[in-house]
Amino acid sequence: MSDTTDYDVIVCGGGPSGNMAAIAAGRAGAKTLIIEKYGFIGGMATSGWLGPISPMHFGDERVIAGIPEEFVDRMRQAGGSTGHLRCTNPHGSGAYLGFYDREHYKWTAIQMLQEAGVDILFHSFVSDVVVEGDTVKGVEVANKSGKRVYTAKTIVDATGDGDVAALAGAEHTVGNEHGVSQPGTLMFDMANVDTDRLKEYMDSHLDAFEWASEMVALQPFSDDLQQQHFVGQGFLDEIGRGLNSGELYLGRNSILFLTTTHPGLVHFNSTRIAGVDGRSAESLTEGEIDGRKQVMSLSSYLVKHIPGFENAYLAGTGTQIGIRESRHITGEYVITGEDVYEGRKFDDVIARGYFPIDIHNLKGKEGYSEHGAGGVWTDPQDSYDIPMRTLIPVRLNGLVMAGRAISATHEAHGSLRTQGGAMGIGHAAGVLASQAALRGEQPREVPYAAVEKVLLEQKASLRRDPAKVERERAAAAEANERALAEGKITGLYFPGALAGTAPRL
Numbered sequence: 001m002s003d004t005t006d007y008d009v010i011v012c013g014g015g016p017s018g019n020m021a022a023i024a025a026g027r028a029g030a031k032t033l034i035i036e037k038y039g040f041i042g043g044m045a046t047s048g049w050l051g052p053i054s055p056m057h058f059g060d061e062r063v064i065a066g067i068p069e070e071f072v073d074r075m076r077q078a079g080g081s082t083g084h085l086r087c088t089n090p091h092g093s094g095a096y097l098g099f100y101d102r103e104h105y106k107w108t109a110i111q112m113l114q115e116a117g118v119d120i121l122f123h124s125f126v127s128d129v130v131v132e133g134d135t136v137k138g139v140e141v142a143n144k145s146g147k148r149v150y151t152a153k154t155i156v157d158a159t160g161d162g163d164v165a166a167l168a169g170a171e172h173t174v175g176n177e178h179g180v181s182q183p184g185t186l187m188f189d190m191a192n193v194d195t196d197r198l199k200e201y202m203d204s205h206l207d208a209f210e211w212a213s214e215m216v217a218l219q220p221f222s223d224d225l226q227q228q229h230f231v232g233q234g235f236l237d238e239i240g241r242g243l244n245s246g247e248l249y250l251g252r253n254s255i256l257f258l259t260t261t262h263p264g265l266v267h268f269n270s271t272r273i274a275g276v277d278g279r280s281a282e283s284l285t286e287g288e289i290d291g292r293k294q295v296m297s298l299s300s301y302l303v304k305h306i307p308g309f310e311n312a313y314l315a316g317t318g319t320q321i322g323i324r325e326s327r328h329i330t331g332e333y334v335i336t337g338e339d340v341y342e343g344r345k346f347d348d349v350i351a352r353g354y355f356p357i358d359i360h361n362l363k364g365k366e367g368y369s370e371h372g373a374g375g376v377w378t379d380p381q382d383s384y385d386i387p388m389r390t391l392i393p394v395r396l397n398g399l400v401m402a403g404r405a406i407s408a409t410h411e412a413h414g415s416l417r418t419q420g421g422a423m424g425i426g427h428a429a430g431v432l433a434s435q436a437a438l439r440g441e442q443p444r445e446v447p448y449a450a451v452e453k454v455l456l457e458q459k460a461s462l463r464r465d466p467a468k469v470e471r472e473r474a475a476a477a478e479a480n481e482r483a484l485a486e487g488k489i490t491g492l493y494f495p496g497a498l499a500g501t502a503p504r505l
Helices: 014-025 066-077 100-116 163-167 195-204 236-245 281-305 339-340 408-415 419-439 448-457 466-485
Strands: 006-012 032-035 080-087 095-100 118-122 124-132 135-143 145-157 171-172 189-190 207-219 230-234 255-259 265-267 315-316 327-329 350-354 358-359 376-379 384-387 399-401
Touching: 006 014, 006 135, 006 419, 006 466, 014 032, 014 066, 014 100, 014 145, 014 419, 032 145, 066 080, 066 095, 066 419, 080 339, 095 100, 095 255, 124 145, 124 163, 135 350, 145 163, 145 419, 163 399, 189 281, 195 230, 207 466, 230 265, 236 265, 236 281, 281 315, 339 358, 339 408, 350 419, 350 448, 358 408, 399 419, 408 419, 419 448
Parallel strands: 006 032, 006 145, 032 118, 145 399
Antiparallel strands: 080 095, 080 207, 124 135, 135 145, 171 327, 189 265, 189 315, 207 230, 230 255, 255 265, 350 384, 358 376
């Protein structure tokens, strides 16, 4: 890293969105610094111990391309990812999932940042901002070296919680209309699982699961990785018995688990920590303790009571609790749940959304259910556009938002918050920030055409290409038929279909 403290673009936060933003800005020719509190890149994808990358697809149509797609493909080619696999039943997980090894994720990110000429500053926390009038000029960073101010023409807030914007006095809301945010989760992995036995139990006890899905590969991936992939949510009776007897301490009444890149290693998105406030160190501390209590209880219970886990053990937990929601920074446009559901298109589109409105139960243990009780899973009628205006905070200059803290309602956030969506938004934020810096303009003054041009040069997907969609659908249908014929999927897990027939496209 150079000794300079003055940049064109500073990206605060090295998670999926910040990583993409910094690479995009660097490739666009902006002198860029990325600041990350840990000693590695990835944010919730690595420190939060996430399992897969959420789909970058609406149905079989890939709607997130460009740098995020390149990132996943580089991990796949390096032997650290399956690439995106098609889910035979998209309910509960989305249309595709991309499994990855977290160490490959960290290293691929560092390589791509360095190739883009980005300076990296690890073990550093943004403690304050430099604001002149309504313009953000820089950030104060606290680390082992002390405190230091770094200045830039444009700052990208990719902290997830909108911390930089909040320090600058940005207008914002928190959670839903009552100020309640989605619950947090401490993710964990179990090793030495007999996945064949687990899958056989699932196949023969479908009524024990709220939903389940098998995965179909459309691209080859390393033979060293786990080859058969599936996801399930359930074991309702087993979990219910543990909760009723008091043997099990858990914030939900079923467990969500997935295979991983490694044989015998199963990932769990199964704790629920309601009421945690991602803005508060005290609340986060309480959440971390409660999350670990749930993990220790559930991991022990799995070994005692769940088929396939007889010889398993707890292999690792997230470095931190996973926060789904906190601040929504108010921008020049607020994207709404109606925009998402109706698949609305905008003239200033900078990324495309695709994921269902996924709102976990805010207070109770139950999963998804009808009529608004419990959690919400609502499929949009079409892919939707995310306008550039949602990245630009009202009143403040010199600042671009990235990731889940962009200007959105609670409902819209329930869709765009996933990792694939955050990557697409981050790509756009980096391009917008670079163009503001290089043109000597404020982000709100940058013509959309200038941002669109660079995004398309960096191969982002901004609009539907019907011919491409048809090719993607045909490839998916062929892959499904091949997987069924070769016995790689059972055909049991897609709704309304009989074994031996292809899932709906």
